[in-house]
Amino acid sequence: MIAEIGHFAVILAFCLSLVLAIVPMMGTVLRQTLWMAMGKPLAVGLFGLLLIAFVALGYCFATDDFSVAYVAHNSNSLLPLPYKISAIWGAHEGSFLLWCLMAAGWTLAVAVFSQSLPRVLVARVLSILGLCSVGFLAFLLFTSNPFKRLLPHAPIDGRDLNPLLQDFGLIIHPPMLYMGYVGFSVVFAFAIAALLGGRLDAAWARWSRPWTTIAWSFLTVGIALGSWWAYYELGWGGWWFWDPVENASFMPWLMGTALMHSLAVTEKRGVFKSWTVFLAIATFSLSLLGAFLVRSGVLTSVHAFATDPERGVFILAFLLFVVGGSLLLYALRAPAVQSSTQFSLWSRETLLLLNNIVLTIATALILVGTLYPLLAEALSGSKLSVGPPYFNQFFPGLMVALALLLGIGITVNWKHSRLMQLFGYLRWALLGALVLGSALSVWHTQGWLMPVWIGLVVVIWIALSALTDLFHKLKHQSSLWRGLRKLTLSYYGMHLGHMGFAICILGVVLTSFYSEERDLRMAPGDQLQLSGLTFTFMGTQQVTGPNYKADQGEIKVTNADGDVVTRLYPQKRQYQVQRSMMTEAAIDPGITRDLYVALGEPLGEGAWAVRVHYKAFVRCIWLGALVMALGGVLAVLDKRYRRRRVVVSTEQTAETVYSHA
Template identity: 50%
Template sequence: MIPELGQFALSLALIAAIVQSVVPIWGASNGNVLWMRSARASSLVQFVLVAFAFGALMRSYIVSDFTVLNVVQNSHSLKPLIYKISGTWGNHEGSLLLWVLILAAFGAAVAFFGRNIPQTLMARTLSVQAWITVGFISFMVFTSNPFTRVSPPPLDGQDLNPLLQDIGLAIHPPLLYVGYVGFSIVFSFAVAALIEGRVDPAWARWVRPWTLAAWTALTAGIGLGSWWAYYELGWGGWWFWDPVENVSFMPWLLGTALLHSAIVTEKRDTFKSWTILLAILTFSLSLLGTFIVRSGLLTSVHAFAVDPERGVYILGLLAVSIGGSLALFAWRAPAMEGGGLFAPVSREAGLLINNLLLATATATVLFGTLYPLFLEAVTGDKISVGPPFFNASFIPISLALVLVMAVGPFLSWKRADLAGVLSRLKFALALAFVAALVIWYVTTGGPVLAVLAMAIALWLLFATLQEWASRVKLFKPGAWGRIRRQPRASHGMTMAHVGLAVLVMGATGASAWKSDIVTFAEEGTEVQIAGFDLTFEGVEQVRGPNYIAQVGTLNVTRDGEFVTKLYPERRVYPAAGSSTTESDIRQTLAGDLYVSIAEPAAEGAQGKWTLRVLYEPLVNFLWIGTFLLVIGGCLSLSDRRLRVGAPRKSRAGPAIATPAE
């Protein structure tokens, strides 16, 4: 009965979304206040209905209701409770329902918290948000019903993909979806502003907190996914340039550009076209990721569905939403006023370079991701575009971006003195140069690009700290009071820039100076790596709640002194008929000692295990840097100026010339 109620609630939510997509925007065009106000009520009703449907599906997983096909295909009665809950979104239908829930939640949040937003803009924004919701709920109701029954029900389920039975993957998808779907409300604000014919600093201030919330969640989601891949897959890598990794990374890159562009629109009433276009393209890339994951184009642990018919439906949604919004932009963009003027050397110019570099980096990743798919579709030839292409094309752009970031906060609005700024940064530059020499010496001479990357990251770190110390006059009396009085958004910017510098150091160290040994091991086998001596002491079998594990033991010493014991595992899940590798890691700030085991693949190696041992310098700087980025985003989001928004009167006077009727 509960699944039927969930399906009924989903159908009612579709009706509510259709009403919301038509009535408020019609009321805005005709000046009907009652119809415009209906947007708030319908948004809240729609959210409650979708939340009920999602709760009904989750309840089916928790009680192991094997009369529901979705539960049969993705759960098992012996699975731990946390993975029964996460199984709700660990599949195509459930993840799509989570996507719609977050869509509805953002609409309801704008309706609830955005009471200072002008009524016409609110009505149009929530109507556009409802257009997106109608598309996805109809997709689910007609092609991907999560409540389909199965008769007769089996005695037990087929279990969830073992790779997804991990706490990192229980949290990673919801965070990622909040980021993906969060950009939908920014897209809705942009389309509503184009329809209304009004883009000004007040609009940018209303958009900023939603952009920031989506960007922060997406940062956390990507970082958590990278951490999961590092410790779970047994390869010791944290980024593989997998196409599905790329489609989460591209909205992050453009979302970063959008965040900075909105600041310029708010502060200087310029970059209006940039901000609107970036809002459209960022969410468009989120939709592109949805298409790639659910269309059957890829076979991956990230992919939810391999049904081409579903892919065609999403492709239609993609064409309507992206094509329609870009056509509207092309119509309205020429009428946008240029806003404030600025010199070639100014903060505006620095942020423009930031936007150009981020857009170029995104285009590079997009080309490398889609080119193999297009080539296979046209010619049938299969090629692989992997790390060599992305490292050669993306890394130089990203290093140039980091180099410019150090200078940007020192520049003044409208006009700046570049020579004076560089003179102030001499100390930071000297520190970075000395640090690079030390790194060169410690790493015995290279590689050159890695040392350069470390120097640029340190340059950003020192320059950011110098700018913050200068801003709060750190070494003068009353510094603590000035720190407390600074806007939280400014502290958030500092934290995020420091986080990026630390992240670049971690990525460089883990990539350039990693040591890797793969060997066949039996009891007594010894391995030496990075000054550590490891002795393989054998394997024992352990039974888990829904798996059987072979657990290896390695004794680790250094210079004859005991360091630790490591216990890598290989788990077999009988219900799912598959296995996973569970690595064990000795983590320190200097680097990780990483071990994993697998059954030998070579003939003549019976009784032995494939043992992989890695030492990854500075790899934990990746997670620390990501954490600092997220903290920076949360600090900025807590700034009262972003919570309150701009006063209504600041919206007087249109910033786009509305065509004569």
């Protein structure tokens, strides 16, 4: 009965999304205030119904209702309760229900927090979001129903959740990632609403910026959590593999980053209007492309859902409808919007434009590397592989260029800056970056390495440029504390985001060149010398978990003085239901290094294949991502986004403009 309630709630939600897509939009056309006002209660109802459906599915998992096919395929009576709950989004049907719930949540947030905006604009935005929900819910109902029954032949027990997903990372990674993916639908809706109204101005950019920034922050955390999960769960010891599904989340992040900076220019200076709208469309389109790649069955990846072609065709059709329709509207309306504001070569506008170009080129190259093997296989039948060498050939250089532009862009003025004055501002930052980067790059035992030197110079350049900008903003203040209080949260958020980017670069460079790895046979008592530490294999013992049995090894790690640094306990698990073997790495984490040990296969006589890693500064990669996301949250909390900027007269004027457009 609970499953039927959930299914019925989804059907009602689909009907409400249809009404939401039509009625408020018709209200803007017919100038019916009551119809436009229906957007908020419809958004509340849509979210409430999908929340009921989500809770119903969770109840089926918690009570082991194996008459529900999705529960039977992804759970088991021995599965611990936390993993039964996270199994809701552990496979395709439930994860897409979570996607639909989050889409409804973003729609509700727009309805609640956009009270100061023109009614016509809000009505159009909510209708566009409702139209997106129509597509999502149609896909859920017609191809991916998570409430389908197995009656009358329900199994006694379930197949169990994929052992790879029985991990804390699954609990938090997909929700964060989906919040970012779906969140970009809001700025897409604002962009389409602005095109429909013919009003691409600074106000539109100001309304869109907080929604873009918070979605970008969620996606940043989601990508970082996915990297962290793959690092410790898969037993490979790597943090990024240029997997096609990893690329599917990285591309909208890159375009979202470009969109945030472009929105800043449009709000501050009223330029790049058409380009900003295009970026909004492209970012959401890439989010939908990611859903297609993951759920269509065209990819073979540890991150992908194995699905039938029917689902892929449905998503592809929806993707073509969204992208084709929005680009057609863009082609019709964007040329009429022209920017009359001028700026010089040495201005913040120019630097942010170059920033956008670099990010767009990076996205395009990743898109080619991701889709080309699929197109080649579809056209010729031959399987091709585009791996890390392709991406590593161009991506580091583009990120270095981006970092150099970042250091200049935060200090240059809007509209115009004198070149000699700019050089005077930044000469000490540049000199300090070169000197400190050179000094630090020769400290390591491996000696001077060009890529490490470039990375350190870039990181120090970003930090010193930020300090230089802060110094020039405070030097005329009567007191340091008063000057710091005058600076806005968005200013601090900007610098925090840039520092997070620098920390990420630092982690990537140092772990890529200073990490060490050994794969070897180890019997009890065998030792390995690595990075000044001694790893001693003490043997294995049998341990039992709630739904698995495991061989657990013990590795004692000592330093040069013979003192015990840590003891590591990697496991080789066999899950009882699916009879699959899983590697559980043991990690001793630290800011400057991780000690990482994973068991391979038993080699007889108590010996095992053992993989030992010394991962230098790998934690900086995820720390930097979290700092970037925190910078985004600080920027959204700026009081100018909470201030009621649109007074009644302005709102009436705006509504008149939108109504007659």
